[in-house]
Amino acid sequence: MPTMVIDGREVTAPPGANLIEAAKLAGIEIPHFCYHPALKVVASCRMCFVEVTQEVRGKPTTRLTTACNTPAADGMVVRTDTQPVKKAQNDILEFLLINHPVDCPVCDEAGECKLQDYAFAYGTSSSRFAEHRRFRHAKKLGSGIRLYTNRCILCDRCVRFLRDFVGTGELSVTDMGNGNEISVFPGRPIDNVLAGNLPEICPVGALIAEDFLFKARVWNLRPVDSVCPGCSRGCATFLDVKDNEVQRTRARENQAINGYFICDDGRYLYHVIRHETRLEHPAVREGDQLRESNWDHALDVVVSRLAESPERVVILLSPFLTEEEARAGAHLSRVLHGSVPGHVPNALREAPVSFPGGFAIDGDKAPNSAFVQNMAPVPLQDLVVTKDTVILFFNSSLRIGSVSPRDAEILRRAGFVAVIDVLWNDITALADVVLPGRMWAEKSGTFSNSAGMAQSFGAAVLPPPLTRDESDVIMDLTQRITTRISTGGGAIP
Ligand code: SF4
Ligand code: SF4
Ligand code: FES
Known part of the structure; x- marks a missing residue:
């Protein structure tokens, strides 16, 4: 690995690194426009000039060169702040700005624009053009x-x-x-x-x-x-x-x-x-209609149905749940009848797509399928669902159509379906109780991708006021059911 000195700091760069990358390792920014680490190097903008001193035929030689197409080499001494470098940066910026409208006040890029930043840092305030x-x-x-x-x-x-x-x-x-x-x-x-x-x-x-x-x-x-x-x-x-x-x-x-x-x-x-189909309040079925309700009433309806015959309850998890929610759902299933929940596989699948640059799009249009299937190994279609079955489905799917028509048909067979979801969809339409959950941007959690890599995320925005975090709802249900058990108010074993 080549070791060099950049602006007085010793840096060891990985093999193949250029001087922009090597300087970055030392905490030094070399200004650049055309260089991007994911793209081929063309060295066309000339913004990344640095001064390099290196032995050539036994003699130390100093030259101005572009950092993006200069590989880091052992023994190099690099300066990014000499007069010739500053003059080159200044000239390049003046040249780039001759036709530029300098319309920063109305430009969406202002504040994250390299031209604006470099003009302040390395340019002059006047133009000779x-x-x-x-x-x-x-x-x-x-x-x-x-x-x-x-x-x-x-x-x-x-x-x-x-x-x-x-x-x-x-x-x-x-x-x-x-x-x-x-x-x-x-x-x-x-x-x-x-x-x-x-x-x-x-x-x-x-x-x-x-x-x-x-x-x-x-x-x-x-x-x-x-x-x-x-x-x-x-x-x-x-x-x-x-x-x-x-x-x-x-x-x-x-x-x-x-x-x-x-x-x-x-x-x-x-x-x-x-989205206009966002679920924003609980709803409980009255005859053919789902009527707006409140959380207390909706959860009471769910708990009383779960408690009637816990052995007939099927808890279902969807691959849109976070790891934390899937774990909480599995715990609720154990509390209810001592077995693992089932899962409803995501029906939205396309052929995976990959690009010459190495980026790939997964064919499974749900974020957490592998983890959820691990927590809830049995798919809905392998479960026995009759008119006596009580289903509690933690769906929270961001995509309409993520439940296949075949799985929707199985759900329709059940005597009672409660669903926690985020959008009105064909599953909420068949449910007896609908509980409004939260989207990934409104809560924290963890998704594991198809390669098994777990990544956590945080809440970005406040949710609609009457929605509740799925984990919170599952814990509330678990609490209510446990209370019912301890007070002898239900048939739960
Ligand atoms: S400045 Fe933007 S639009 Fe112009 S060549 Fe570069 S990337 Fe393309
Ligand atoms: S995770 Fe999101 S951004 Fe990444 S490939 Fe899939 S859909 Fe696209
Ligand atoms: S970044 Fe454009 S020439 Fe180096």
Whole structure:
């Protein structure tokens, strides 16, 4: 492993690391635009100049060089703050800004823009450019992505991402010289499920997601570490929150799972939190109708049905539950009749998708299938369900259709069904008692992905007031049932 000195600090870098990565290990940032660790190096922006002293033919030689395409080597002495380096950075920034509109006050990237940050840190406050600035209209590129062409610094990250990482190659640099701009081919908009990563890859405010357009200033956002519940891949994410609303989802680096990226399904899944079909109050069936109720009454109805004949109770867990909830559900099952719960497998499955850059989307569109199946090994279809069966189903599925029609039919056979859920769906429609639960963004918990890697997440927003945390509901039910046992008020053994 090469050992070198960067700005007076000794650093040992992993083999193959470039000087940007080596400096990062020493806590030193070398400014860069075109370099991205997941993409091929092109060394086109020239922002990452450093001064390197190295022995060449037995003599120490000092030169200015770009850090992104210079491999870390033993014995190098690197300076990131000399006069020639500062002059180079200054000149590059002045050049990049000659046509830039400097419209930071209305740009969604302001506050997390490398051009803005570097202009403050390494640029000057004036420009010698006295000509007319080039003007280009913003354009829609497809998949909800807009290009604010005037802000583009032609770093080529977006082109390499779509061409090499995603493999779809919708973007290219068209025209020549001063006419260069990023474009799609005529009639071929961006159309891939990783397109939402483009605004994060773009180091400036050129590529903007319509989903986040003019929604919030980034310095007003509170990022919360989260885990995507969109499939069993379990990508690490940030939920950016303002005014108790998730404003956007961003990828959170996790090299063991998702690298630097997430898919668009997971990115835009946060809209389900405030979906119009959101369950916001308990409901109890009266004849053909589910009528709005309160928690005390709804839980009393459930407990009295569970207590009537505990041996006929079937507790069911869904793969949308967290580990903590699944454990609590298994405990309740043991308290009731001394056996393990069953599970309702997620019916939403697609072929897994993988991309040339190494990112993969799991075919199972639920976040915790492996763990839940471990806690509740028997699938619903292997359980005996008759008109005497009482079912307590902890579903909390974020996706309509996650229960297969065959499993829904089995549930319909039961004499009584209570479900805790987050959306009105075909299962709540057949239930006798509906209890409103919480979504992943409203609670803390742990999901284990299909490779068995557990990741914890925290609550990002406050839930609707009449909803309750699933673990809390399960503990409440367990408590009520235990009380009934101890007071002899039920037939529980
Ligand atoms: S749109 Fe962004 S990522 Fe693409 S070339 Fe321009 S600045 Fe770079
Ligand atoms: S791959 Fe799966 S876990 Fe990752 S962002 Fe997409 S839906 Fe979410
Ligand atoms: S980051 Fe090195 S040249 Fe662009």
